[in-house]
Each structure stands twice: as structure tokens, then as C-alpha cells.
Amino acid sequence: MDGEGDSDTPDGEGEVPDSEDDCDTSDGQGPTGAAMSAFAYTRFELLRTLRNRRFFILSLGFPLVLFFLIAGPQRNNHNLAGTGIYAPLYYMVGMVSFGTMSGMLSSGARISAERAVGWNRQLRISPLSTRAYLRAKVLTAYMMALLTILVLYASGAALGVSLPAGEWLHMTVLILICLIPFAALGIAVGHTLTPDSIGPAVGGGVALLAFLGGTWFPIPSHGFLHDVGQILPSYWLVQAGHVALGGHAWPAEAWIVIAVWTAVFAVLARYAYRHDTGRV
């Protein structure tokens, strides 16, 4: 353990602060103390999430139940609303967007609960870097999102959705990219709202974003809803699936919308985290 050496030096401060940067660029570079700690913290966060059965089951269960309720009766509809898309496929993709959005924002609810019990202040008086903290939160959210995706893919396949391997993969990668702004948004709301207000905020926010993004029904190709949808990350999250299904091309506009929302929410998240040192 190189930690032993640090404790003997009368002034060990010089060594450790830089390691915040080390661990961000050197994930494969060997076990520096900080890289170990960043990994350990993330590992415990993932473990906590997996152990929280209620959170786990509800997070995965809701999209699943909704999917079967909506897509089940339409399993023989191969031309949904004249789009030429197989109905269960459409709803599978829509439900993936809904489930992963919820999953990402629910991580905010967990942050909010941690703040409420004062744990966040406890973490702030440890050497855990802001980056390592945020990375753990983002990775935990992504783990939930990935599990949601896999469960819904399996359910879709069970109803008869079948795609070439390359398209499953293409769709998944685009979806994961489109979730980046939601990860930042989850952290921002988690560090802003109290546990009693975050439930309605996340529930309402996800419903609204899902509605405007075309999760529940196809967005018209022009008009007000179309125009609004174009600038929402949830619209492109839904499109991420459709693109891979041979729908519209994945335009530069999509990258710009995702990048802009990511930047906006990341700034908000950073601000919220920085200003959240008080007693809640």
C-alpha cells in the first residue's frame, strides 16, 4: 500500500489533491490510491442500488407492465398509424425511452434522499473528489438504464420484435448517448429538490418529456408538436430507436440538441452541487 508512506510524511497534503485528475485520465494506469477510491466508491454505490429492492423492482417493473399493457393488444399491428413500423417495436422503443429517462432522473431522487439525511455533507468532508462523486452517480444511473433496456428488449423479443444484431447495437449506443443530458438533469434536480418534492417533479417531468418526445404516439411530421419535439432530448431519445429501425436518418441536428442540453444540464448540476453544502 502506498498509503503507508503518506501517513509518515509530516505534510502529506501535497500528494493527494492532484490525484483527482490522475484518476480521471488513468483508469487503466494502475492502482493509485485515488483511482482505487473512486472505483471503490462507485462499487459501493452500485451495490446499494442493487440491494434496494423496492427501488429496483419499481424502476424496472413500471416500464415493463406499461409495455405489455400497450403493446400486447397490438402485437399483430405491423403498420402503426401508417408509419410502416411494427407496433410492439414502436412501443418497445418508446418504453425504453420512458424507462431510461425515469431511471436517470430517479438517481436524482436517491441523491435527494442522501442529502436529506446529511450524508452528502459527510461525503464533502472526505477527500472524495467532485468528479469521482458525480461519476459514481452517473454510472449508477446508467446501470439502471441498461438493465431497463435489456429487460424491455427481452420483452419486445417475447412479443415478436426481431432485429439484426447490428441494429440492436446501433439503437442501444444511440440511446445511451441520448441519455447523457438526463444523467446531468438527475444530478441537478437531486441537489436542488427535497425528497418530498422530487417525486412529483420527476414523475411529471418524465411524463411531459415522454409525451412531447413521442413516446406514447408518433409525433406528426409537421406542426407545433413536431417543432417542439425537435428541440427536446426526449424526442431524440425516441428517435434513437427509430433511426436504427430504418426510420429517419440521424441528423446533425440531433447531436446539437443532445450536446446543448447536456451542456445546460451539466452547468445546472455543477451549480446545484456547489451550492448545496448547507444543512438540508
Next chain:
Amino acid sequence: MSATAIEVSQLRKSYGPVQAVRGIDVAIDAGETVALLGPNGAGKSTTIDMILGLAEPDGGTVSVFGGTPSAAVDSGAVGAMLQTGALIRDLTVGELVAMVASLYPAPLAVAEALELTGLSEIAAQRTQKLSGGQTQRVRFAVALVSDARLLVLDEPTVAMDVEGRRSFWTTMRELAARGKTILFATHYLEEADAYADRAVLMAHGRVVADGPPTEIRAMVGTRTIRATLPGADLDALAGLPGVSGVERRGEAVVLSCADSDAAIRALLVAYPDARDLEIAAAGLEEAFLQLTADAPPDAAPGTEPAAAAAFGGGGR
């Protein structure tokens, strides 16, 4: 080692209209065990928040081991137990302590931290299933597993039972013997008296006394004498030997005494008609009021109470 661990200078902090800390100066040497003593609302927690970098001062400076609080925190030099706080759920006691240990550059072994806090037997229990006293011990374990040079504990014993308190202080003594710098906030004079090298007494956001606990104790008066004595001259009473403060309560007077034996003799000689005599140990709350009576909450800095002058520079 005589390096300075904490140096606080002209520190001020307000929350809206409430001036929580009104310009305090405190220096704590490495290796000292210092009690931050004061009643609720004295500004202890706000001061600690600023020392830990959790609150930004409105004015003045804080340095910890010669740098900013956040530099000290980032280097792992600080372990702390905050006043409020529960634990996160879905980990076992051992896992939670291990998680915190993983954040520090040179932590104690998790088993040792659990042993020191008497948690070894419940190491496998989930954190959400603990009693209040057990939770408090886990929070203590979280602070000390850091093996940090400076331990800051904000009213650590508040939720502990008698047994918990005793083992807590035994462990603290051991840590002090290992050379840790320890700053703990408390509103129990007895704790300061028994476990600190030095007590910094705060009231109304100011340091009103700073010195060895025994001196603080002498200063706040160990006893009060209460007597029914209509029409007594308070100034004359205040001049009696052993009396440090006088207060009228209706027909009665209450004398705060540094030396109650001398005071009672003098009182009975000077006022043979004094009756309903009661001698009692002064509550700390009363003692605080006594000490801070001449420092109204909105007094400008600079008009410090006499007590501060008496101990100004003590223990530096």
C-alpha cells in the same frame, strides 16, 4: 509538534438577519484536544461548518494546517462527525465504514475502526436496522476510520446513552494519545472539563472565554446561593467575597459564586435576616447567561465581556 492545526481569525457568518458568528479568533495547536463549549445557538456548528469548508465565511479567515479548509479536506487530513446526520441505507455497517475508508489516503483498518467503536459484533447488520445509539457509533467510526490528523466532532455524544458515552470518551482519549488534534463541540461543561486540554466558550456568536476547562469552570461559578432578602443592595452583595455575580428574582437574590463557602459566611454576617437559603451547583445554561449578561447580542465587536479579556490569549 507545535504546528498550528486550526487558525480562525475575525471569522464572521450570518444567515439572513441572524449573525451566527460575530468575529471570533481561535488558534488550535496540533495535538491539542479542544472543547468548543456553548449553549444551543452560540454559533458552534456554524464555526465548525466553516472550519470544514461546508460554509463560506462572510468575513475573516480560516486556515487548517496552513491551507484552506477544502485543501485540508481533500488531502484527507480531516475526519469529522457532524451534528446531524443519519446513514445511507442498503450497506452493512462494515461496508459503510469500508466505503468511507476507501476515500482516504491512509485510513485505519476497517476492523480496527469497528473494534474501537464497539461495532465489531454488528458489522454485518444493515445500516437501516440500527438503533439510535448504534447509528451514532457508526457515525463515530466513519469519522475515525479516516485516521486523519484532525478530528472534528460536533456534539458527538448527544444521542448516546451513558455506556455509549463512556466508551466514546475512552476511545477519544486513546486517539488524543496518538497525537490527533481533536476539536469537539459540546454543551456539557463536564465533558469539556473531563476530556479537553482547553475549552473555548462561545455565546451569541462570540468567544467569551478561552482557557483550561478548570479556569472556565471557576469562572462560570461552581455554585449559586439563593436567598430571600427583600430590599438588598445588589452592588453591596456583588462585593462580598467569593461572589462573582448577582441577580434579583423578586424577593430573592441569586449569587453566582466562585467560592460559595466564603460567600455564604460573608452573606450571613452582612445580612443576618437572609432566609430560605439554597446552595446549588450552577447549571451551565445559567453560567453562560451570567458570563454573557454584559454582552448584549447586538453589541459591536470590541465591546467584549470582561471574561474574554481575562482569558484573552489563553492557551495560544
